Amino acid sequence: MTKFSFYRCSVCGAEFAPDEVTYTCPSDGGNLDIVFDYDSLRKEISPDLITTSQEASVWRYLPLLPVDDPGYAGTALHSVGWTPLYTPELLAKEMNLKKLWIKDDGRNPTASFKDRASAIVVARAKEINADVIVTASTGNAGAALAGMAAAANHQAVIFAPKTAPPAKVAQLLVFGSRVFLVDGNYDQAFDLSVEAANEFGWYCRNTGYNPFTAEGKKTAAYEIWEQVIAKQNLKKPLCVFVSVGDGNIISGIHKGFKDLLALGWINQMPRIFGIQSDGSAAIANAFNAGTEVITPVQATTLADSISVDLPRDGLRALRAATETNGAYVKVSDKAILRAIARLGREGIFSEPAAATAYAGLQKAVADGQIMDDDPVLVLITGSGLKDVKAAEQAVKTAPIIEPSLSALRKVMA
Numbered sequence: 001m002t003k004f005s006f007y008r009c010s011v012c013g014a015e016f017a018p019d020e021v022t023y024t025c026p027s028d029g030g031n032l033d034i035v036f037d038y039d040s041l042r043k044e045i046s047p048d049l050i051t052t053s054q055e056a057s058v059w060r061y062l063p064l065l066p067v068d069d070p071g072y073a074g075t076a077l078h079s080v081g082w083t084p085l086y087t088p089e090l091l092a093k094e095m096n097l098k099k100l101w102i103k104d105d106g107r108n109p110t111a112s113f114k115d116r117a118s119a120i121v122v123a124r125a126k127e128i129n130a131d132v133i134v135t136a137s138t139g140n141a142g143a144a145l146a147g148m149a150a151a152a153n154h155q156a157v158i159f160a161p162k163t164a165p166p167a168k169v170a171q172l173l174v175f176g177s178r179v180f181l182v183d184g185n186y187d188q189a190f191d192l193s194v195e196a197a198n199e200f201g202w203y204c205r206n207t208g209y210n211p212f213t214a215e216g217k218k219t220a221a222y223e224i225w226e227q228v229i230a231k232q233n234l235k236k237p238l239c240v241f242v243s244v245g246d247g248n249i250i251s252g253i254h255k256g257f258k259d260l261l262a263l264g265w266i267n268q269m270p271r272i273f274g275i276q277s278d279g280s281a282a283i284a285n286a287f288n289a290g291t292e293v294i295t296p297v298q299a300t301t302l303a304d305s306i307s308v309d310l311p312r313d314g315l316r317a318l319r320a321a322t323e324t325n326g327a328y329v330k331v332s333d334k335a336i337l338r339a340i341a342r343l344g345r346e347g348i349f350s351e352p353a354a355a356t357a358y359a360g361l362q363k364a365v366a367d368g369q370i371m372d373d374d375p376v377l378v379l380i381t382g383s384g385l386k387d388v389k390a391a392e393q394a395v396k397t398a399p400i401i402e403p404s405l406s407a408l409r410k411v412m413a
């Protein structure tokens, strides 16, 4: 018995039984949506069942997840999600916004949003008796899989570009996964990991390939519903700002809100804004051109977590904005660095790809896309500790001084 009804292809609409396919649509390679029986769910569960839960993790949403509780209570696997929400008044004032929230997903066990996806994929792997889970990653998805697999005593294999930030590679190794650093970019690591999965019979977690990753990522939408939408009497739809690489986070969040709408637990769809670096903007380019055809780019951005030539979940990512009256916004790497520094002055330490969402909000406000009475939530997707080199580029260096008061006086003057 599976907890979901069927898969539906996001390209051709074909439906597949839960045991019929594993990854993408066999005829066109489209990403598969996991579809539930919302009529039954609406009768069986009430919002209270969730909002009164004592479980401070993604597992509070078990009735809406396609997997069962994998166990391992008291481990990192059970502390994914339910991340902090801030109301930074100074930032709101600076941009003339009446309502602004920042949700810090850098505060996950392995310090990125990717833990949400990896937790659900590890649970799925247990259910289908897959011994080895493999993923390609720019770093965070791998660290998340390695960490969640370690917590659940499961084997993981990670392919990452050899240029991945050292902290991310260190996490992979410390969590005890088998690591291969590919002398190539993320896209090449992706293709190799799929070939290796087929060759060696490994279960592949790849973003925008495995349908269960979006099901983990949708839990952020559920938290935004509980932490903001259900508590505030919002007159206008919440505007959610999300940074985008492969497009799986934004697709997952869209899916989460669609679930809530289907259940009747929210009455209006939030507007979803995708933010890309202008050096890696395949989806934003398609949005601006008004087409669903996504043309690959040659990605060059310091925001390594969103540096993607060919987005693996591009179509659904595009629709997350077009179907919710949202938009795509492009920002420069310079603006991303400035955003790191600005968030830092609120006590929020974010890696470049995470600060990208905030840079996007600044741009959207400056361009008049966001009005002062639009309620806004910015999702911070990864911790600044992940990429210290980039953080250093965002700020001035500290002076080195002799250990004396006179030397101190001199540099202070």
Ligand SMILES: *Cc1c(COP(=O)(O)O)cnc(C)c1O
Pocket (backbone or CB within 6 Å): 112, 113, 114, 140, 141, 207, 243, 244, 245, 246, 247, 248, 249, 250, 305, 306, 351, 353, 354, 381, 382, 383
């Ligand atoms: C993966 C990642 C993203 C982008 O997610 P996609 O699903 O690739 O669009 C953004 N920020 C951080 C920190 C990430 O690790």
Ligand SMILES: [Zn+2]
Pocket (backbone or CB within 6 Å): 009, 010, 011, 012, 013, 014, 025, 026, 027, 028, 029, 030
């Ligand atoms: Zn299809």
